[in-house]
Structures are given as structure tokens and as C-alpha cells.
Amino acid sequence: MADAGEHPPLSPARGEPGPGASFGAGLRAAAPIMIGYAPVAIAFGAAGQAAGLGAPEVIATSAVVYSGASQFLMLTALGSGTALPAVAALCIALNLRHLLYGPLVMARLPAAAAVRFLYAFSLTDEVFASTLARSGGGTLPARWLLGLGAGAYGAWVAGTALGVFVGDALAREAPAAAAATGFALPALFLALAWLNVTRATVAPMLAAAAASVPFAVVGRSGLALLAGGLAGVVVAWAQRRFFRKRRASPQGAGEGRTRP
Amino acid sequence: MSLILAIVVIGLATYLTRVLPFLLGRHARHLSAWMGPEGPFAALGPSLIAALAALTWTPLGARALEGEAAAPLLTALAATVAMLAWRRDAGLAVVAGVVVYAVVALF
Known part of the structure; x- marks a missing residue:
């Protein structure tokens, strides 16, 4: 997924949702994330299809794992025969940075455990950055937080499904273009490496x-x-x-x- | 072990890294000491991403050295890097690389 640093921080007065901010306002706040996720999710769908996974498996990966880097790692490692426990351990290692996000936003979340656990599922680099950018002082509304997370998640899963469809159509109609989708995975890791330097x-x-x-x-x-x-x-x-x-x-x- | 089970296990492991601070409550600050910029594992995530980049580029580079699909690969690489330098956006960089690869491969 895209670099967390790409979203400019908003001043609390301009960017922080009020106490009555709705689920829809959260969805609207997720729009920049959704635009950023779409091409990567489409690339994942197409790459999964090219790797020989079925459409339900590719879409389920995005729906259940919901972590771009882990998902591409999974495609690479499982495709080359790496054992499942090793793949899981590598995914955990890759995601250890997430352990930092919770403590940084915890004070701004509602106290309800259900909200926190639901929000945690959506806590990608970009959702974390957007939450932090809106953290002026008070507690952020639960509905707004869930809207933010749902928007990003929906874009990721829908983009993957679109990638599966596009990848399948490309393989039938334009084999040269289908071969190009094999470039998506190395390009993504090159991009993520570049953004982490x-x-x-x-x-x-x-x-x-x-x-x-x-x-x-x-x-x-x-x-x-x-x-x-x-x-x-x-x-x-x-x-x-x-x-x-x-x-x-x-x-x-x-x-x-x-x-x- | 089935792929669906792998997806569920990796999904649970990923969720665990996100939810653990909320389960630990105020004890979560200890995580920051290990994972923060001064912590011993601060470089682990970027290092794994660099390893993944090397892992995925090694076979492509080997094939290009043998002359297989070298032109689309090199032009797509240039497009990806150019987009990264211009917009610093992973999604756009991937799209630029894939589109250029497809166009060059057609000719």
C-alpha cells in the first residue's frame, strides 16, 4: 500500500471531524486513500490471477489479510514453495510496524472495545496517517472512524475484484498486456522500498x-x-x-x- | 495445508499486529521501545521490503541478461522510477510501469 507520508497533515481546525461526524463523513475522509489503493489493489488482483490462484482465493486474501505488502509477500513466497509457518512468520515480521500505530492513536479513540477492535482491523499505514492527521485534542467519533476504515477497506477489496476480472480478460484478449501484469509485483516492491529509504x-x-x-x-x-x-x-x-x-x-x- | 487455511492464518497474524496494542492497553508503550526509531527492530520492516524487492527483481534481471524481454523490462523500470521520483506514489508507479511494459511488449 502507498506510503503513509503522502497525506499532508491537516490542521485540527480544518481537518478534525466534530463530535457528531457521521459514517459518511468518514467515508469522504477516506477518498484520498481509496484513490491511492485502487491501482495497487487492481495490480494485486491481476498478479494473483497470473500466479494461478482462483478468483475467490485472490479476493478472500484481500478481504481477510488486508495488507498489501503481506499479500504480495504471500504470493511470492507461497508461489515458490515456502512453508506456511515461514510465510506467516515473515508476514508478522513485515507487519511489526503496526504495533507502533495503536499506542499513538489510542488516546484519540472511543473507549468502547468493540469500536477499537473493529478500527484495528482497518489500521493500515494510510488509515493510521489519516487518523493522526485529524487528531487535534478530543476523542474522534466512532462512526467517523468506522467510515474511514470501511472506505479504505472497501476500495481495497473492490479493487482486487476488479483486478481479477481485468486480469482474466487480459489473459484471453491481450496476452502481451497480461504478461505486463507480471511486472506489477516487482514494481510494487521497488516502489515500497523507494518510499522507505x-x-x-x-x-x-x-x-x-x-x-x-x-x-x-x-x-x-x-x-x-x-x-x-x-x-x-x-x-x-x-x-x-x-x-x-x-x-x-x-x-x-x-x-x-x-x-x- | 490448504491455501484458504494459509489466508486465514496470515490474516489472523496481520490482525494480531494491529490489535495487540489495544489488548495491552497502557502496557502498549513497551512495544514502542522495541519497534520505535531507536528500537532494535526499527529497520526490520524496511529491510524485509528491500529483500522482497531483490527477490522479485533477481529472476527478472537474470532473464533480461539473457535477452528475454529486456526492452520492456528496462523501459518499465525507467517509467516506475520516474513516476516515483515525480509523485512518490506507489500505486501510480506500479500503473506506469505495467502500462509501459505492455506498450513496449506489443511492438
């Missing part, structure tokens, strides 16, 4: 990519992802340790330099 993540991400390539060459997808994740965490740890040392001893940081 920061000064802090670039070295771990390069290490992860380098560590996974040898396993990818021999077709071991599960090992490639495990090696990549491990390499990234180790390099990030080394990076933090190195920079902390530099901050702790600024004199040492300039050693070896011949000029200021």
Missing part, C-alpha cells in the same frame, strides 16, 4: 537486498527474506552503535582526517 534505513536496506540475492538466485524465497531481515537488523544495530560512539567521543570522529 531514509538516512537511517538506507544501509540496512542495501544490506538486506545484498543478503537476499544469493538465495533468490537459487530460488529459496523463504531463506532470502530471512537473510535479508537479519542482515538489515544487524546493520541497523551496528549503525546505531557506531553513531552513538561518534556522538560520545567527538574527538575520535575526526581521526585520520588531514584537514578540518
Whole structure:
């Protein structure tokens, strides 16, 4: 799914829904997310179809998993014969960032457990960003939150169904175009990687990519992802340790330099 | 193990990562210490995405080196990167890449 940073933060006065904000207002607030989700969901539907999954299975994946990166990971890993427990573990690892979202928005949600648990199902990167952008001070209305989540979810599942239909029609009518849908998955991961690059993540991400390539060459997808994740965490740890040392001893940081 | 069971298991695992903070309540702040920018697993998500990118591009690159579908692949790659640089939108980048791939593959 798209980068959470693409939605500009709204000032509370302009963007925060009032206490009586309706389900429909939540749906309208989801419109930018829906527009962003549609092409990726269509690409997933077409890629699932191209991978040999049936229409009900592809649509059920979007309806039940509802996580773009996990779903594409699932297609890649299951398609190459990775064992289900390993795929599930990789999906959990990929989604660990979600653990951060709940604590950040919790104070703004209604206290009712049912609302929180329903909202949690829809807590994608983009729904989190939209909720946070509307967090001015008070509790957000339950109906508005559920409308926001339902709009994003509906767009994702409907887009997947459309992708399945389009993918099937393409395979019959235009095989060249159908072959192009196979490009959707690498393009999506390239895009997600691009959007995740920061000064802090670039070295771990390069290490992860380098560590996974040898396993990818021999077709071991599960090992490639495990090696990549491990390499990234180790390099990030080394990076933090190195920079902390530099901050702790600024004199040492300039050693070896011949000029200021 | 059936695909439907796999979908349900992965769906439950995904939901668990989203709902766990709400189940933990005020204890959820400990999660931030592990997953936040200074936490030991801060780089795990981006690293896995980078590994996935390498995993999906490796076979495409190998086929392109052998001359198979090299032109559509390279032009689609250029279109994807150009769209990312221009709009920073994953959806649009995917659409641009797929459309350019299809157009070049036709000729």
C-alpha cells in the first residue's frame, strides 16, 4: 500500500471531524486513500490471477489479510514453495510496524472495545496517517472512524475484484498486456522500498537486498527474506552503535582526517 | 495445508499486529521501545521490503541478461522510477510501469 507520508497533515481546525461526524463523513475522509489503493489493489488482483490462484482465493486474501505488502509477500513466497509457518512468520515480521500505530492513536479513540477492535482491523499505514492527521485534542467519533476504515477497506477489496476480472480478460484478449501484469509485483516492491529509504534505513536496506540475492538466485524465497531481515537488523544495530560512539567521543570522529 | 487455511492464518497474524496494542492497553508503550526509531527492530520492516524487492527483481534481471524481454523490462523500470521520483506514489508507479511494459511488449 502507498506510503503513509503522502497525506499532508491537516490542521485540527480544518481537518478534525466534530463530535457528531457521521459514517459518511468518514467515508469522504477516506477518498484520498481509496484513490491511492485502487491501482495497487487492481495490480494485486491481476498478479494473483497470473500466479494461478482462483478468483475467490485472490479476493478472500484481500478481504481477510488486508495488507498489501503481506499479500504480495504471500504470493511470492507461497508461489515458490515456502512453508506456511515461514510465510506467516515473515508476514508478522513485515507487519511489526503496526504495533507502533495503536499506542499513538489510542488516546484519540472511543473507549468502547468493540469500536477499537473493529478500527484495528482497518489500521493500515494510510488509515493510521489519516487518523493522526485529524487528531487535534478530543476523542474522534466512532462512526467517523468506522467510515474511514470501511472506505479504505472497501476500495481495497473492490479493487482486487476488479483486478481479477481485468486480469482474466487480459489473459484471453491481450496476452502481451497480461504478461505486463507480471511486472506489477516487482514494481510494487521497488516502489515500497523507494518510499522507505531514509538516512537511517538506507544501509540496512542495501544490506538486506545484498543478503537476499544469493538465495533468490537459487530460488529459496523463504531463506532470502530471512537473510535479508537479519542482515538489515544487524546493520541497523551496528549503525546505531557506531553513531552513538561518534556522538560520545567527538574527538575520535575526526581521526585520520588531514584537514578540518 | 490448504491455501484458504494459509489466508486465514496470515490474516489472523496481520490482525494480531494491529490489535495487540489495544489488548495491552497502557502496557502498549513497551512495544514502542522495541519497534520505535531507536528500537532494535526499527529497520526490520524496511529491510524485509528491500529483500522482497531483490527477490522479485533477481529472476527478472537474470532473464533480461539473457535477452528475454529486456526492452520492456528496462523501459518499465525507467517509467516506475520516474513516476516515483515525480509523485512518490506507489500505486501510480506500479500503473506506469505495467502500462509501459505492455506498450513496449506489443511492438
